[in-house]
Amino acid sequence: MTEIASTSDVAGGDAARIGERRIILEPREVPLGGVRGMSVLRVLPHRNLPTIGAWCFLDRFGPADTRMRVEPHPHIGLQTVTWPLIGEIRHRDSLGSDADLRRGQLNLMTAGNGISHSEYSIGDGPVPLDALQFWVVLPEGARHGDGGFERHTDLPAVALRSEQGSDATATVVLGEFAGVTSPATVHTPIVGAEITVPPGARIRLPLRADWEHALMLVEGDAVVSTHELARNDMLYLGDSRSDVEVSSAEGALLFLVGGEPFEDEIVMWWNFAGRTHEEIVEARTDWEAASDRFGVVEGHDVRIPAPPLPDVRLMPRGRRI
Numbered sequence: 001m002t003e004i005a006s007t008s009d010v011a012g013g014d015a016a017r018i019g020e021r022r023i024i025l026e027p028r029e030v031p032l033g034g035v036r037g038m039s040v041l042r043v044l045p046h047r048n049l050p051t052i053g054a055w056c057f058l059d060r061f062g063p064a065d066t067r068m069r070v071e072p073h074p075h076i077g078l079q080t081v082t083w084p085l086i087g088e089i090r091h092r093d094s095l096g097s098d099a100d101l102r103r104g105q106l107n108l109m110t111a112g113n114g115i116s117h118s119e120y121s122i123g124d125g126p127v128p129l130d131a132l133q134f135w136v137v138l139p140e141g142a143r144h145g146d147g148g149f150e151r152h153t154d155l156p157a158v159a160l161r162s163e164q165g166s167d168a169t170a171t172v173v174l175g176e177f178a179g180v181t182s183p184a185t186v187h188t189p190i191v192g193a194e195i196t197v198p199p200g201a202r203i204r205l206p207l208r209a210d211w212e213h214a215l216m217l218v219e220g221d222a223v224v225s226t227h228e229l230a231r232n233d234m235l236y237l238g239d240s241r242s243d244v245e246v247s248s249a250e251g252a253l254l255f256l257v258g259g260e261p262f263e264d265e266i267v268m269w270w271n272f273a274g275r276t277h278e279e280i281v282e283a284r285t286d287w288e289a290a291s292d293r294f295g296v297v298e299g300h301d302v303r304i305p306a307p308p309l310p311d312v313r314l315m316p317r318g319r320r321i
Contacts, residue, residue, distance in 0.1 A: 018212055018261065021238030022225055023321060025049070025214070027060070043216060043234050044134075045268065050317040052214050052236065053259020054188040056137040056266065056273060060218075060232060062086065062130030068121035072303040074287045074294045075111035077143040077266075077273035079136040081174060081192065082107040082119070083255075085218070087129035093117035094295025097149040106152040106173055108184050112138070114283070114293040115147035118300060132218070132255060134192065136174070137266055137273045142187040156180045164247075165201035170194065175259065178206050190259035195246070197222065197254065202247040205256065212239040213258030220252035236321065265316035270307060277314040284309065 027041040044058040045051070056078065061068070063086055072094075082089065082101060089101045093109060094116045101107045109117060121127050137143075158180045160168040172182045174192035182192075189211065197203060197220075207213050214236045215222075217229040224235050224246050237244060239261070246254070266273050269280045284306045286293045297303070 017210070017240050018238045020240050021236050021321065022227055023236040024227065024229070025234040025236055026230075027232045027234075030059070041232055043232070045317065047317070048320040049236065050266065050268070050319060051137060051262045052212055052257050053190050054136045054139070054262045055134055055190070055192070055257045055259070056268065057135035058216070058234075058257075059133050060131070061133070062128075064129060065126040066121065066129050067123075067126045068119065068129055070119040070304075072116045072118045072297040072300050073271055074114060074116045074283065075109075075271045076114050076279075076283050077138050078111050079138065079187075080107070080109045080111070080117075081134040081136060083132045083134070083173060083194070085130040085132065087127055087131070088122040089129075089131065090120045090122055091117060091149075092297050092299060093147075093149055094297050095147060095149055096298070099149075099151045101151070104153075104155070104171070106150075106155060106184060108150045108152070108174070110138070110142070110148040110185065112143065112145040112147045114286070114295075116294040116297055116303070118297050134257070135273065136186075136188075136190065137262060139187055139262075140264070143273075148185070150184060152182070152184055155182060160195070160203050160205065162198075162201045162203050166198040168195060168197045168201060168203045168246075170196075170256075177256070188259060188262065191256060193256045195252075195254040195256055197246060197248040197252040199248065199251040202245065204243040204245055206243050207237075207241045207258070209240050209242050210260070211258050212261055213237045213241070213244075213256060215244070215246070216255045216257070218253040218255055221248055221250050222252040222254060223247045265318060267314050267316050269309075269314055275316075280314055281309065
């Protein structure tokens with residue numbers, strides 16, 4: 001993972017809280033290779049920060065002209081959140097779901113104890129494609145349950161009053177923000193929101209002081225809490241803030257993630273989020289054995305095989321921020 005680019009001292013106050021932070025998490029390029037045949041920019045997990053609230057993973061694939069073919073593969077213990085920016089994506093899963101997804105719409109898949117799915121760009125050749133894909137780790141009460149799939153095409157928006165220039169707009173993708181709640185199913189106190197800041201605007205984003213938050217610059221230019229962000233940078237803000245100032249000269253598209261700090265330590269490997277090495281080994285074994293646990297995604301002749309396990313015991317990644 002990338003090194004910390006900037007930090008600040010912990011704010012005083014409640015010792016149980018993380019405190020205010022200003023830490024830039026820079027993305028790294030990850031070649032997915034194999035049948036996926038594409039590279040992504042990965043922001044989360046960071047080696048020093050495994051989760052932000054329950055958010056445990058963030059990839060950006062694109063913008064690029066590409067032919068996306070992600071064959072069936074398994075998940076446990078998490079939700080996948082797919083948020084397209086450019087192009088259309090076809091989702092199929094072992095529950096029988098078959099849905100096309102485009103800009104402004106949300107695909108939310110809950111893995112529970114086991115699910116498999118595929119993702120294809122629409123068309124036979126390369127097409128313009130750009131999207132954010134997140135994972136949200138499930139708490140104990142949900143991670144052993146049944147899988148599920150939701151497609152939301154009408155998400156709520158809220159106007160954010162500007163201190164300078166035109167008002168900004170937030171689309172509430174997941175959880176709750178500024179008094180508005182997404183219809184998507186969540187299992188922890190959480191927020192995921194796309195923020196559009198007009199050129200020349202300066203606004204204050206309302207935050208919950210008992211939650212931790214981070215802001216990613218998707219497009220444009222932005223200064224957040226005195227820090228100028230580069231495209232695809234994520235600024236981790238910690239908690240203990242009731243708001244944060246954001247300004248943009250030419251206009252900005254940002255994505256806000258956050259929530260109540262996730263207390264459980266998790267073991268993440270490949271597409272699995274568990275709590276122990278043994279859980280991961282069992283899930284991998286079940287996938288390779290074509291167990292009923294992960295079902296079958298109809299319409300595919302091949303699926304992605306699990307990579308070899310490392311020669312060491314898988315351990316939870318602890319927070320060091």
